Amino acid sequence: MLHRWDVTTAEARDIQNRLAPLVVKEGAPHDVRFVAAADISVRRDEPLARGAVVVLSYPEMEVIEQSVIEAEPRFPYVPGLLSFREAPILLRAFEQLRRRPDLLLVDGQGYAHPRRFGIACHLGLLLDLPAVGCAKSRLCGQHVHPGEAAGSRAPLLDGDEVIGSVLRTRDGTAPVYVSVGHRVGLEEAVEWVLRCCRGHRLPEPSRAAHMAAGGRRQ
């Protein structure tokens, strides 16, 4: 392990600043046969959260394997520090996985983060897997509205820097926020999200992980 998880919010930010330079912001996963997604659900009045990692075949997009685990969150939800709440649980779910995926989709930001180290970067780096961040809403950055047609996109900007892509994955629905996680370039990340969306707003692996974690429909 590169660092501890029982840290203060100040220590968590230090860790993010230290690890951010290690993220590989380019690359194209090749010979992709298995795409995984990870998600967590915490229900009100329940002490345990449920984390799930689901592996789907590509391009069939059929569930091949899933790992579900229950654990008590040890860190509060703090914007910008999501991985310190969710990653320890998701990493345990990954340990139970038989098959190592070729690509990981994460429900949250990657590079599109105040310190350029969202949960997709964190998981991708610790697991040394190609990873993509695909969030349902914005954490930071500015953008114009992407075109209305599926496939339309607008750059997510922090000043002059492009930190992600605001991507319309389906006509008539809100766009998703795609950013680099690890070892996958932004354009490739957008392409993989589109390839995994089968008529829904979110990629199939993300939907499967959300369901496996016990989350409600979108």
Place this chain on the structure above:
DNA sequence: GCGACAG
């Protein structure tokens, strides 16, 4: 000081 703020 004020507003914003992944899940």
Place this chain on the structure above:
DNA sequence: ATCTTGTCGC
């Protein structure tokens, strides 16, 4: 994230 009913549209 979660809580919650009905409702609109393919």
